[in-house]
Amino acid sequence: MPTSTRPTLAAIETLLRNGYWDRTEIIRMADASLRVRKQSKGMQSSGPWGQDNLHAEALYLQDLEPHLLDLFPRLIASWEEPAPGYDMAYMTGHVDVAQLARSEALDQDQANEFQSHLGKRVFGQLHTPSASQPGLAHNVLATLLQAAQAIDKNQELACLGLPKLQINGQNCENLSANINKLQRQTSLLSQLDGQPQVRLHGDLFLENILLPASPDQAHWTSQLVLIDPVSVAGMSSGHPLFDLAKYESYATGELPAMRRGHVLVEGMPEIEARNGTNATQVNHFSFAIDWQQAEMRPFKEVNWHTVLRQSYISHYGPANPAMYALLEAYFAAAMVLCTQGIERQARALKALFSLQAAVSLPMS
Ligand SMILES: Nc1ncnc2c1ncn2[C@@H]1O[C@H](COP(=O)(O)OP(=O)(O)O)[C@@H](O)[C@H]1O
């Protein structure tokens, strides 16, 4: 049962993750039982979001209906002081699917079985209609505006503010120009807040999905467990495409590539030399996953996404390409605000490229 005071631990066993905003540890209680504790770093935390997220995560776990209780670790306790946090069951013998993917522990048939089961549980069970006030369109717009400002203020990225750009061979306008367009074509933004609105996972990607460490035992897919719900910006309901787009951003290899700097970016460094740049000149940029890197092999050898997309289509029909591109622009823009170096360059180019697609594609 959730409590209002933080239960006293006996010992910290293992630090699982020291994230931007919170710390996740396996802890041992006085009675020798193990649990996982997630605690906010409070004032130490960095970045534009993350203050109230652990409170929202605990509430999300607390509100699950009985048939979803096996889909997440059991909530054991939650508290607000000295900083928000909660305890949950430690999923012994489980690892996150990103680790399984990296160690190439699943073959294609197993990866397909995993995706098919994930689709049934997420799109078929977790995504129930939500009556919450929709807030995604507002959040998307605010994040794009913040990213445009950050790009303009950053010396290295300011070249992306020029009016005529070409990214991966596609003519693009800068972020500010396309945000204006998005605000004028209100239908795309309002579709995000339109029907259907469902309970989302909010941060559905391979690192937030646990499976048994040895996936060959009987019924292994039914032991799939989701962790870390609610998006960094606090989204726990919205259009179902949000969860698919987030999942695919990682499972296609793009997000792991960007995070590890396995991305080929062209066009940026020359800019400094181009003092004579004028507004009518077209500036060429490109970005691509560096598939030659050994760390990208798992995503080349096994397809981690197509079966989940098929499952989405069978539940909701084909994804709207303009809305999908807008969500891609949003995820990239959010990360422009809290990354650096080549990852930040790649995220900025992705944000511009995707927003161009979002405002140019016809809406279905
Ligand atoms: N209940 C759990 N049982 C086992 N492992 C867990 C559990 N919760 C988290 N983990 C591990 O810790 C990692 C970080 O936890 P997570 O809740 O995703 O934190 P963050 O919000 O920092 O991403 C996960 O990727 C997973 O490997």
Ligand SMILES: [Mg+2]
């Ligand atoms: Mg996580």
